[in-house]
Amino acid sequence: QKTDAAINVDNKAALLTQQEKALILSRTDDQLKDIVKNYRQYDYSEDMRNAAIERLKQKGVSELELQMAGDFENKKYSEALEEYTDFVSDSKKAIVLYILSLLGVIGLITFNNWDVHFAETGKSILQISQFFILLIFYIFMIKSVMHYTRFQKIVGHVQDISSWIVFLLLGPAIYLLLHYTFKKKMKEELRTIS
Numbered sequence: 001q002k003t004d005a006a007i008n009v010d011n012k013a014a015l016l017t018q019q020e021k022a023l024i025l026s027r028t029d030d031q032l033k034d035i036v037k038n039y040r041q042y043d044y045s046e047d048m049r050n051a052a053i054e055r056l057k058q059k060g061v062s063e064l065e066l067q068m069a070g071d072f073e074n075k076k077y078s079e080a081l082e083e084y085t086d087f088v089s090d091s092k093k094a095i096v097l098y099i100l101s102l103l104g105v106i107g108l109i110t111f112n113n114w115d116v117h118f119a120e121t122g123k124s125i126l127q128i129s130q131f132f133i134l135l136i137f138y139i140f141m142i143k144s145v146m147h148y149t150r151f152q153k154i155v156g157h158v159q160d161i162s163s164w165i166v167f168l169l170l171g172p173a174i175y176l177l178l179h180y181t182f183k184k185k186m187k188e189e190l191r192t193i194s
Contacts, residue, residue: 087147
């Protein structure tokens with residue numbers, strides 16, 4: 001698509017396609033405010049948002065007025081996005097530790113079947129490291145569940161205690177399944193925040 005300098009934003013040209021420029025120029029004040037507030041949900045660029053802000057300024061609506069009316073930023077979306085990002089980050093760490101734990105179990109099984117002096121030392125090292133890996137895994141798993149719970153609260157869902165109990169009791173056994181299920185559910189719910 002052809003790009004042109006659309007609207008001057010803070011003495012810089014916002015680069016928009018001709019379609020995007022036409023969209024900005026044709027919108028009502030309420031529609032422009034919606035673009036400013038929810039541009040991420042619409043997959044618009046920061047330039048689109050800035051162009052909408054500039055167009056509103058041209059129409060007599062200042063940034064301060066947008067902020068006072070709650071139209072400058074979708075705080076609920078920003079908070080939910082932060083919890084989602086933290087959930088993904090902590091879950092990835094937990095998955096790495098989960099895989100290390102599985103490798104540790106394989107190592108313990110291997111050392112149990114060896115009949116050499118070195119095997120006892122290796123087995124002891126693996127048992128100690130397995131303990132710490134599982135401890136850190138549970139820390140990141142609990143942190144990810146806390147982020148999920150806060151996310152659910154932000155989007156207006158009541159989180160019951162049963163998911164916590166299932167997560168803590170069966171965590172290592174079903175963690176990968178829960179990780180991808182929760183991640184997909186959170187991503188879908190992010191799109192519905194208004």
